[in-house]
Amino acid sequence: MKAIDPISLALGQKQLDHICRTMGWVMARTARSPIFSQSHDFSCFIGSKSGQVVSQADGIPIHTGGGGIALTRLLETFEGRIHPGDCFLANDPYVAGGNHLPDFTVMRPVFLNEALIGFTCNRAHQSDIGGGAAGTYNPKAEEIFHEGLRIPVIKLVSKGEVQDDLWRLILLNSRTPDLLDGDLRAMLGSTEIGAKRVHDMASPMGGEGLNQLFTLLLDWAEESFLAAIRKLKPGTYVGEDFFDHDCFEPIEARIKAAITIGADGVLVDFAGTSPQMRGFKNSSLANTRSAVLFGLVSFLGAHIPRNDGVFRRVRVEAPEGSLVNAKPPAPVTSATTYPAHQIIHAIWQALSPTAPELSCAGWSRISHCNTSGTDESGRYYVAYQWLAQPGAGAVKGRDGFNVMGQITTLGGLALPDVEDFETSYPFIVECQEFVTDGGGAGRYRGGTGAVATVKVRHSAEYSFRGEGNGNPTSFGVLGGHAAGVGSCSIKFEDGSSYAPPRFGVERLRPLTLTIKAAGGGGFGSPYQRPPEEVLNDVLDGIVSRENAEADYGVVLTGKDLYVDEQATRVRRQQLKKVESST
Structure with a gap:
């Protein structure tokens, strides 16, 4: 097949992204749990036949940034045993590339003329998967066994036949089996629709043509990321964020990210990060990888494609046994919120001096x-x-x-x-x-x-x-x-x-x-905020009249409220002097 021109490349990305969104629409309209049908706490993505994420256009970024690790585990576990009609399920953060246990990942291989050409996937946060507290979040957990059912990569559907014994085992471990039953079926259905769309997309160009498209999309992401970091001043920049509680007692713990920017890539080094904690706010390596991708791309710009091509130029060093690479059996259910939040904050703070406008x-x-x-x-x-x-x-x-x-x-x-x-x-x-x-x-x-x-x-x-x-x-x-x-x-x-x-x-x-x-x-x-905008915030109830003066130096007067321009100038000068002296 001839090289794909830039327009065809962009159209190919848009088509794959539309397939992801279609999977999301199917999921939202057929799932039983309000967490899916109303709140959309799931994410759909497409992977290449080698397990690299090429589209993650629908859902929540922290879900899908580590999706390639789950696909890699699938390929390793079932090498030579992946067939048309199969569908796989996994959630474990230590052996299956999961973020945390509540996020079940359904992975469906896509075939064209009996040859594997890719995967359609859905990662979704289940309402309940057992464990010591209903709703999957157990602040009392001290090990992962307190958090719910652990699932390595398993073949839930074999050549079109649902494995009823595995299905019953999974439902038996939920307080809401009726919801889980419907939600799993919705996940399977969404990936089936996605697989049909990918198959139809690949038919005119053939399996090798689709593989070439995937390769070029990954190359595009790599080149876009490189172009963005080359606008930054080379060097090492450090950011950090904190924990003040481990769910059992106050602590002082930190996540520290040292980002080294070079002409050929980025190193994100978490050396100096605190050891894993007693409570459930530890991160699996897949979750840390996802948070790193999130932090970098959200800072540098939405024009960078969000696929695994970016990671060709990103190296993550996460000390084993730390908050960002916990050793089993550490609990990790809060990982997708905290410490992912702290990882993103640390990256933003590290990068801020390199491009303040971003x-x-x-x-x-x-x-x-x-x-x-x-x-x-x-x-x-x-x-x-x-x-x-x-x-x-x-x-x-x-x-x-x-x-x-x-x-x-x-x-x-x-x-x-x-x-x-x-x-x-x-x-x-x-x-x-x-x-x-x-x-x-x-x-x-x-x-x-x-x-x-x-x-x-x-x-x-x-x-x-x-x-x-x-x-x-x-x-x-x-x-x-x-x-x-x-x-x-x-x-x-x-x-x-x-x-x-x-x-x-x-x-x-x-x-x-x-x-x-x-x-x-x-x-x-x-003090640079226009007084009229502060007045509008006060009228809207977003800012109080007292804080308009205390925080913004804007003095409002009159029954109907208007800006006293002279008093505002004086007040802002006073606040600036106090601020500069402290």
Whole structure:
């Protein structure tokens, strides 16, 4: 086949990306769990016959950046035993290239004329897979065996026949087997549709033609990444982020990333990162690899294709036994949020001096919990309290998004609709609104975050994981301010109050739960923000009148509020003097 021209290459990438999105539409419309049908906590991707990810256009970035490791494990485990009609399943982070146990990965080989030409895959966070706490997140876990069912790469479907014994074994290990049954079938269906589309795409060009397209797409990503890093000043740059709690007691731990930029690639060295911890906030190597790809590409620009071609020019050194390369049987369920969040922050902070205009302020960590129990009909449910999400950090030219989900989703996680939330669970949502003064001040303001109040009508179990409820977890850049902290509070029907632990599993009687998420950091000096924009924030309830003056130096006056320009100039000069002296 002749070399593919740039236009055909771009069209080929778009066609593969569309197949990924089609798989996502199938999944969202056929899955049973609200975590999929409403919140889209799954990701679809396409791999080459050699196990390299060539498209990950639908879903959540932290899911798919390490998908190539899972495909490699499949190819190693079933060499010579991969046939048309087969479909494979895996989740284990230590032996199967998984991020963490809740993320089941379905991998379907695609054949053309009896020859393997690629894989269509779906990685999806299951509602429940057993373990010591409902909903897969167990803050009490001290080893991976407390976190749920471990699955190496297995052949779930053999030549078109579902392996019923394996299917029953998997369902038996879930508190919500009816949901898991439907969700697994939706995953299989989505990859089947994807496989048919890839087959149809390959038919006119043949298997070798498709393989050539994949190779060129990987080359394109490699060249795009190289072009981006060659605009940066060569050298070694260091960034870090912290943990202050291991789910059992306060600690002082850090993730440190030293990034060496050269003309031919990037080294990301995590030497100096703290040892793995007792709690479930350790990272598998696949998850760390995914977070590194996320951090680099999100900083350098969305024009870089997100496929394994980038990793040809990235070397990751993660000390074994550390937070970023834990040794079994360390628990890792929180890996896709924390420490992935800290890895991304460390990379952003390291790269910021190389290209300040590309800097992104930090995002705050979550304050919410999981709730599980039975409703009036006796149906068992697992609910993620996602109505109160943190704010995003600001970037040059744009305020941070007020509510966008965790940093590792980058907007790929859809927040639940209130009406659907109340229909799906025995809850009444009494409040959901933006937080006033939640975002860090800056020329571009950090996102505010949201606060939600939910009445839970029956006794239920709660899995608390308030990572954002301790110290401030965002950061400002280029003079911007960090945001504050989040909170989680409870009131019982008798009027008494209860302050839940940051981490833990408890069963509680009917209550009203209030979660307030922290905001994102600001970009640039807040004294450069036009006073009219600050006034609009006050009128919108995003910033209080008091903080307009205290944080931005904008003095508002009058019954209808307007900017006192003379008083604002004086106030800003005063604040600048105080800031420069400290």
